[in-house]
Amino acid sequence: MRYIALIVVLLSGLVLLYTEKDLPPWGDPNSPASLHVSPKYLRDSLQETAVPNVVTSVLADYRGYDTMFETTVIFCAGLACFVLLRVFKVERKEAHYRHKATGLIIHVKVPNLLDNSSEFERVDTMWVPHDLILKTMCRFLIPFIQLFALYVVAHGHHSPGGGFQGGVILGASIILLSISFDLRTGLERVNERSISLMSATGVFVFTGIGAICLFLGSQFLNYGILSKILGVDPVMSRSWGIFGVEVGVAITVMAVMIGIYNYISSEGKLDEGL
Amino acid sequence: MADIIGYILGKYNYWMAVVLMMIGLYAMLAKKNLIKKIVGMNIFQTAIILFYISIGFKKGATVPIIEHNTHVIDVAKYANPLPHVLMLTAIVVAVSTFGVALALAVRVYQEHGTLEENEILSELQE
């Protein structure tokens, strides 16, 4: 198998290298890729969509249909993890408990024995002590991370950013909570039902905005027609439409990131994570 | 000699992308451990992403964000935005495929107790 792989790799590499004399040099501003469609995006983005960041306007307006399917792809990934891994009835055979006053850890082979006790708290099988610094620092950092994420989403129009980037940072903040504390703390804040509903809501918002454009009489995802209900001129309504879809994308990406982490780290049981 | 060096150095972005692609492809085909194959798949996809991004570069160009009071837009001063847009999509697709592949690897481990392909195949043949 290794020799077949080596032959395939060498052949593909040679084929790819054979084309290199034909490709334009690196950094050439007159290559065909930069002369055909892109100048139109660069020149007209500010007048037609009132969004200075050309990447955002191309992503969410000119090629917004691709972005809708991309959001669906990430939704499918979250859905696939749910369908493949989730087990609902978990029989727990043993548990570890920590006595809060003295810090003693006991390993109990009778399930659910000390769950409701006020002196004992449940810890993971792979828990290590001396996590006070980690927990405190993460508790300080998480709100600022989320604030930055909201900034990235809202300023996608004017600086690099947008829905995907902001959504990933939002998801990362909750995953940080789950890693530094434990999975059950993360699930208390954002439980499974709200994650699933949020992931569906985000894509629903994106597709819904497109459907509203369809019902108002124009083509799918033509935000200019939203000026009828928003009351602004068509150029500003494009800007608002782009913002609306970015918010939808951020919600979905956040929910799916948290969902994938939850299901994979706990092998579907949502009991103990990393 | 000078133009061969110029040929290599002038297009070194393509060389790098091809080398990375081949490393990823080899890992995906030749390695026996499932996680190594998944990582190889990710390397292959990342190399394609780098290849596309390098298409959009223009010498001396800046980020494609237009200032508010610009009247004349010189297209050669701004990087090409379209490959960036396409690759945002490709990165999301790569991450999604990675997530689904990891979920499947977890399921394979739950059923067979190992992640080595030859051990799984010999167990399946029994």
Added chain:
Amino acid sequence: MSIHLSVVIVTFGLLLAFVTYTLRWIRISLCLPFAITVLGFLTSCAIVLFTQIILWGPFEYPMGGWAPPIGIAYNVDHLNSFMVLVVTLVALVNIIANWKGLQNFVGDRIGGFCALYILYVSGLNGILFTGDLFNLYVLLEIASLTGYALLAIGDRRLAPFASINYVFLGTMGACFYLLGIGFLYIKTGSLNMIDVSNLIKQLHNSPTIITAFMFIIVGIWIKMGLFPFHIWLPRAYTHTFGPVSSLIAPMGTKVMAYAMFKVVLTVFGINFVFRSNAFPHIVSTLALSAILFGSIFALRQTHLKRMLCFVVITEIGYLVSGLAIGNSNAIKGSILHMLNDVFMTFCLFLSGQAIIERMGVNIDGFSELFVKTPLISAVFITGALSVVGIPPTCGFFGKWYLLLGAVEKGNYPLFVTIILSSLLNLILFFKVIEIGFYGGKVIPTWRLTGAPPWSFYVGLCFAGVSIILMGLFTFHLIRYVIEPFLTPLGL
């Protein structure tokens, strides 16, 4: 005339899939009926759209109001609207037929399963309609990801490993396709299919365009399951769950075949492809090997589903052989065979699923099966006759046009191979029929007695009747569906 129906079919499919998934958290028993309603709605939209295309001709739908190549456009014509109709109809009949069985097997995950099902069908519909190369890649990934998840639900022990092998090969195929688009973009700067086809007319000698063509076509072949890239197919389709295999096996590879025809004929053009003699020879060899390999290996199998997978590999060989021959009759035959093959494979897998439920998977143990289950075996035999190619079932007509094209072009190896494989398929299915009527070596053990539920009868009757109807209406199909697609391309 509403041109918006093309978008409605794909995007309302998405919207309602998300609603299906949300329903799971509200009231889980509503998920399956809602999914069936959604598929019924999509099928009726497809019927209306196809009628409109016949009456008023094809159209182009720009998304967001931006005309291509600035934005993305849907190119809706006779062939892809008919294929969308076929895909949604088969998906609807499949889920109706398996109504009772699904709730028993999937259990709590029914909401996610229904959402994945509708998303898979929407992804396939999008691949059929789209006119933008990168949009095709994204939709291909939707169909792939949902396919990986659906295929892994089956046999708890064997399905995850089969699915992860499919993940590696499928991602390799999709990445090769993406790389090919990258090369086309470097040279032309555009991503719209019609725009690229205009721009590369002057660039036919460029090594970049040739490499782009090679990578795109190899990527599509890997996803299609053409020999020697078929390695994922037997394992993935065998170990999965009945309703899923009768959804994915008919449609997954055939939609990729449509993508191959669209890219090769529309973007690159038949003149580019047949410029040198290398391409027809290589594709001929691959198609020949696929047909022979599929037919011969199918004879060796004792597992019914695995045997049907090798029959699917043979059918893919027929689709590619039309491209290898390259003249008008052969391509007409391939496209006709692609449309017919959806129904044939659906028929075989659906009746095969019922047979496996009753008698297990070993073909040698099928004694007295056909005597005891007359309707299921009648449908299975109809599908078998269609694969062999006996008129008036639909399989005959595709092969007829292929043979006609092969003789006209003088490609006698393919001519002989197609006839030989029909005979091999005849031997294959007669072996099953003989065991079913007269008994085999193994004593039969009945797992499940009794008739299937009424919804399954609906599916079986549809499967059997559709094969005969597609055969009877062949000339209408060619005149109204295939020729309007091929005539603008000069074929």
